[in-house]
Amino acid sequence: MDLRYGAEHEQFRVVVRDFLARCWTKGGDAAEFRQKAVAAGYLYRGIPKRFGGSEQPSEILKARIITEEFARARAPMEVKGNGVQMLVPTLLECGEEWQKEQFVPKTLTGEYRWAQGFSEPGAGSDLASLRTRAELRSGQWVINGQKVWTSYAKQCRYMFALVRTEPAAPKHEGISYLLIDLDQPGIDIRPMKQINGGIDFNEVFFTDATTPEHWIVGRRGEGWKISKSLLKHERNMLGGIDRSDAMFESLLKLAQRSTIEGECAIKVPWVRDRLAALKAELEVQRYSSMIQLSRELNGEGGGVLQMMNKLVQSNFAAAVAELSNAIIGDESLISPIGNEKPGNERWVNQYMNSLAAAIAGGTSNIQRNIIAERGLGLPREGEKA
Numbered sequence: 001m002d003l004r005y006g007a008e009h010e011q012f013r014v015v016v017r018d019f020l021a022r023c024w025t026k027g028g029d030a031a032e033f034r035q036k037a038v039a040a041g042y043l044y045r046g047i048p049k050r051f052g053g054s055e056q057p058s059e060i061l062k063a064r065i066i067t068e069e070f071a072r073a074r075a076p077m078e079v080k081g082n083g084v085q086m087l088v089p090t091l092l093e094c095g096e097e098w099q100k101e102q103f104v105p106k107t108l109t110g111e112y113r114w115a116q117g118f119s120e121p122g123a124g125s126d127l128a129s130l131r132t133r134a135e136l137r138s139g140q141w142v143i144n145g146q147k148v149w150t151s152y153a154k155q156c157r158y159m160f161a162l163v164r165t166e167p168a169a170p171k172h173e174g175i176s177y178l179l180i181d182l183d184q185p186g187i188d189i190r191p192m193k194q195i196n197g198g199i200d201f202n203e204v205f206f207t208d209a210t211t212p213e214h215w216i217v218g219r220r221g222e223g224w225k226i227s228k229s230l231l232k233h234e235r236n237m238l239g240g241i242d243r244s245d246a247m248f249e250s251l252l253k254l255a256q257r258s259t260i261e262g263e264c265a266i267k268v269p270w271v272r273d274r275l276a277a278l279k280a281e282l283e284v285q286r287y288s289s290m291i292q293l294s295r296e297l298n299g300e301g302g303g304v305l306q307m308m309n310k311l312v313q314s315n316f317a318a319a320v321a322e323l324s325n326a327i328i329g330d331e332s333l334i335s336p337i338g339n340e341k342p343g344n345e346r347w348v349n350q351y352m353n354s355l356a357a358a359i360a361g362g363t364s365n366i367q368r369n370i371i372a373e374r375g376l377g378l379p380r381e382g383e384k385a
């Protein structure tokens with residue numbers, strides 16, 4: 001197997017490197033740099049120019065090279081967050097023209113930030129049980145109910161939400177997808193304090209909150225179908241060999257700078273064993289990502305391997321975090337708030353984040369169900385083989 005990208009693509013890499021050398025200096029203005037990168041065709045490649053993208057043909061290897069080179073130069077990539085990674089693809093696929101014009105460009109620059117209003121106290125994995133309802137009155141949706149675990153709602157101006165608009169329809173067909181301005185009196189956002197001291201999550205209460213009738217994406221009752229295309233984007237966004245590589249490299253550095261009973265951690269046999277096992281897993285991930293890349297190049301889609309990405313990635317993150325805690329020792333029992341050893345706080349946080357990552361965007365058990373049922377064709381829960 002020849003893993004090189006080929007002369008034409010290596011030439012493209014040189015051009016990207018040259019652009020980065022000219023246009024990016026560490027600590028520079030990210031927004032200004034992004035504008036230049038869009039103009040050069042490197043960012044927002046799949047998005048039409050009229051909505052603020054660079055509208056490039058879909059070339060998977062070039063996109064991959066851009067990611068590699070931007071990461072190497074530590075240059076800003078696309079703005080992160082629900083808006084760019086989840087709402088924009090959904091609007092481009094299912095939105096009205098005016099919705100794309102009004103919301104996509106300012107979301108791409110980071111000016112508009114979006115919260116994801118899906119989960120509710122009685123509806124997480126079983127999302128279709130959601131009960132927040134919206135009724136159409138005099139050209140407006142009037143919304144009542146509650147969302148929970150809404151990340152960064154306090155910092156967001158808008159929300160895309162799933163709400164029940166057709167109470168008499170079967171549960172999957174009674175849901176609509178609404179865009180909502182969070183800055184209004186009918187909405188109460190209450191932050192939730194986390195074990196690591198952060199307050200990233202919120203409960204969001206709607207009491208006769210409103211949104212205009214035409215701020216619906218797709219038709220009434222189509223919200224479930226639309227949310228499915230959205231969750232596909234979310235799952236893809238959560239995978240990625242680059243993140244695993246970075247995590248493993250940081251873990252190696254931790255082992256190199258830490259001591260266990262007076263010996264450098266990297267020389268301790270049980271640490272070496274676990275590092276070697278993790279390195280083997282990392283290489284499996286790398287070959288899996290190459291197979292997926294080849295399949296995409298051949299127009300075959302990612303298949304079952306793609307369905308496994310989120311689970312593999314979050315299991316790996318958990319194993320890295322567990323080993324880091326074992327290396328840090330008793331210090332890892334201290335809460336990140338007040339953990340005094342510089343650098344260790346980050347690892348304790350990473351451990352806690354790894355627990356969250358196994359839940360966010362679909363729990364690990366739900367991922368296993370998807371792999372088994374949709375990927376391997378095993379019988380569904382309760383179905384006879």
Ligand SMILES: Cc1cc2nc3c(=O)[nH]c(=O)nc-3n(C[C@H](O)[C@H](O)[C@H](O)COP(=O)(O)OP(=O)(O)OC[C@H]3O[C@@H](n4cnc5c(N)ncnc54)[C@H](O)[C@@H]3O)c2cc1C
Nearest residue numbers: 116117118119124125149150151356359360361363365366
């Ligand atoms: C870091 C983080 C960020 C989040 N951000 C947001 C956000 O911005 N917006 C938003 O809407 N939501 C957000 N969530 C919520 C998230 O989507 C839900 O927590 C998740 O879908 C699980 O739902 P739940 O918490 O109700 O757990 P439940 O669905 O009650 O699951 C509890 C347990 O039962 C298991 N389980 C449930 N059903 C099955 C089944 N059929 N088969 C096997 N096992 C099953 C699950 O795997 C889990 O272990 C976030 C969560 C986290 C952790």
